[in-house]
Amino acid sequence: MPTLTIPIYFFFLFSLCISISPNTYMDNRHHHREFTFLSSAHFLDHIDPPSIKEMDFFSTSSPRDHKNNTSSRDTNDDHYQNRDDQHDTHDRHGSPTRVIDHRVNTGLNLTCASAGVTKAENGENPETELSSLESELLRLQEENNKLRNVLDHITKSYTQLQAQLFIALQNLPQNMETKIVDPGTSRKLDVVNDASVSDEKTDQDVSVSRSNNAESWGSSKLEEQPKTTAEQLPADQIPLRKARVSVRARSEAPMISDGCQWRKYGQKMAKGNPCPRAYYRCTMAVGCPVRKQVQRSADDKTVLITSYEGNHNHPLPPAATAMANTTSAAAAMLLSGSAASKESLTNSAGYYSSTIPYASMATLSASAPFPTITLDLTQNPNNAAMQLHRVPPGHGGATFPLPLHAAASGGPHLLGHPLFFQQKLLPPQALMPLLQRQPSSMVETVSAAIASDPNFTAALAAAISSIIGVPRGGNDGNNNNSGSGAIPGSPQLPQSCTTFSTN
DNA sequence: CGCTTTTGACCCGCGC
DNA sequence: GCGCGGGTCAAAAGCG
Numbered sequence: 001m002p003t004l005t006i007p008i009y010f011f012f013l014f015s016l017c018i019s020i021s022p023n024t025y026m027d028n029r030h031h032h033r034e035f036t037f038l039s040s041a042h043f044l045d046h047i048d049p050p051s052i053k054e055m056d057f058f059s060t061s062s063p064r065d066h067k068n069n070t071s072s073r074d075t076n077d078d079h080y081q082n083r084d085d086q087h088d089t090h091d092r093h094g095s096p097t098r099v100i101d102h103r104v105n106t107g108l109n110l111t112c113a114s115a116g117v118t119k120a121e122n123g124e125n126p127e128t129e130l131s132s133l134e135s136e137l138l139r140l141q142e143e144n145n146k147l148r149n150v151l152d153h154i155t156k157s158y159t160q161l162q163a164q165l166f167i168a169l170q171n172l173p174q175n176m177e178t179k180i181v182d183p184g185t186s187r188k189l190d191v192v193n194d195a196s197v198s199d200e201k202t203d204q205d206v207s208v209s210r211s212n213n214a215e216s217w218g219s220s221k222l223e224e225q226p227k228t229t230a231e232q233l234p235a236d237q238i239p240l241r242k243a244r245v246s247v248r249a250r251s252e253a254p255m256i257s258d259g260c261q262w263r264k265y266g267q268k269m270a271k272g273n274p275c276p277r278a279y280y281r282c283t284m285a286v287g288c289p290v291r292k293q294v295q296r297s298a299d300d301k302t303v304l305i306t307s308y309e310g311n312h313n314h315p316l317p318p319a320a321t322a323m324a325n326t327t328s329a330a331a332a333m334l335l336s337g338s339a340a341s342k343e344s345l346t347n348s349a350g351y352y353s354s355t356i357p358y359a360s361m362a363t364l365s366a367s368a369p370f371p372t373i374t375l376d377l378t379q380n381p382n383n384a385a386m387q388l389h390r391v392p393p394g395h396g397g398a399t400f401p402l403p404l405h406a407a408a409s410g411g412p413h414l415l416g417h418p419l420f421f422q423q424k425l426l427p428p429q430a431l432m433p434l435l436q437r438q439p440s441s442m443v444e445t446v447s448a449a450i451a452s453d454p455n456f457t458a459a460l461a462a463a464i465s466s467i468i469g470v471p472r473g474g475n476d477g478n479n480n481n482s483g484s485g486a487i488p489g490s491p492q493l494p495q496s497c498t499t500f501s502t503n
Numbered sequence: 504c505g506c507t508t509t510t511g512a513c514c515c516g517c518g519c
Numbered sequence: 520g521c522g523c524g525g526g527t528c529a530a531a532a533g534c535g
Binding site: 263264265266267 | 507509
């Protein structure tokens with residue numbers, strides 16, 4: 001069961017971290033993205049219209065609805081003037097999100113104070129004034145409740161839309177006939193989401209020479225389709241960007257079992273790290289393009305860093321599916337902002353690092369060729385950190401469909417699958433009270449809630465132990481690593497270092 | 504004998 | 520243009 005829940009938690013937490021919070025509380029670039037979601041109901045035909053329509057709760061619960069109550073017209077006018085000022089300000093700054101406006105204008109006490117001043121200036125009886133203030137206070141409380149309800153509705157709708165968006169993101173590459181080519185680094189484009197295409201190219205890989213390898217791995221074939229190059233796609237329409245998911249795991253074991261069979265094809269000494277970096281290729285299926293790098297952290301040699309790249313073109317065993325879904329989910333979350341500019345990515349990372357308690361180490365690496373997200377599992381379960389490394393790709397057009405393992409392998413996957421919404425431990429709706437409680441600290445609240453959830457921590461611990469805890473040569477036969485020479489590990493690695501990169 | 508690992512060489516991108 | 524570093528290849532060696 002942990003293998004099912006872990007990806008869900010990762011998926012949803014990343015969803016919150018990457019998509020919701022920045023859209024709501026970050027700069028205007030992210031506001032633009034959220035606005036697109038809320039106003040583009042046609043993007044997903046199956047979305048329930050009422051759940052995604054743009055809502056202006058000011059129009060439904062504005063002070064004008066209470067113009068016959070005890071508050072004066074001046075008060076309402078002041079309130080409206082204040083609100084309009086807010087709108088104008090946001091419009092000038094290009095922020096189209098009403099949520100922001102709502103957050104700003106929730107401070108209705110200003111209106112109350114204004115009313116009090118107005119009535120006092122009119123020389124009314126203090127008791128009458130007190131009564132008016134009380135009634136005004138009640139009215140404002142009622143209005144506040146309405147606003148909360150609307151916010152709740154908006155948040156739920158956004159969550160639903162967010163989840164459906166990822167379904168669309170997963171299904172989109174499958175349906176796309178196009179392949180995106182990176183004009184600068186053709187060798188990097190070795191991953192194609194379409195399993196059939198992947199098989200096709202990898203079959204050619206078997207006998208090609210190294211010089212031809214780059215072509216068979218997607219470059220030349222992709223370039224033969226100039227109609228769909230990245231340069232010709234608007235940034236908003238570029239489906240997904242290559243990403244890397246790294247997992248930092250502290251383990252005394254010499255290797256980490258991730259459920260797949262790997263064959264070592266190279267080893268290099270990486271600069272700045274005395275530990276060698278090992279290169280592995282998935283051998284569970286002929287031509288599987290998935291590769292991973294394993295290296296021990298230079299700072300802490302008890303920490304394994306594993307990076308996964310590529311997309312399995314074959315069904316995965318349960319153990320592998322868990323990790324694949326986890327990394328895929330993380331990558332999907334990371335790439336959900338693939339259309340964003342480099343600035344957005346940079347700002348996002350900065351935002352996450354400052355907003356997400358567990359992502360205090362979020363950094364940007366100029367050397368990384370593509371966005372990288374790191375799942376830091378080196379801390380205790382309650383502090384399981386997901387460090388976000390969002391790296392602007394070196395080449396802006398380097399995009400291609402995100403190959404999600406779930407889509408390619410056809411196994412019992414979670415990502416983008418209805419099963420995702422059936423997860424029981426912590427459904428998105430369960431977070432709504434948390435989300436609306438303190439909107440200004442949504443991410444912190446949700447992160448803390450998830451991290452403190454005993455089910456989550458237990459599931460996380462179980463999953464990690466299932467992944468890491470298999471000692472060398474101790475496979476019970478249920479582990480698909482048993483037949484791999486790679487998993488027995490890189491003899492050069494005295495301890496286990498694991499990093500997963502996925503795209 | 505077949506498979507895997509090792510390891511030096513090669514290719515490529517990037518920065519200077 | 521050159522050097523550096525990352526990534527990959529492939530022949531040789533090791534192992535069961």
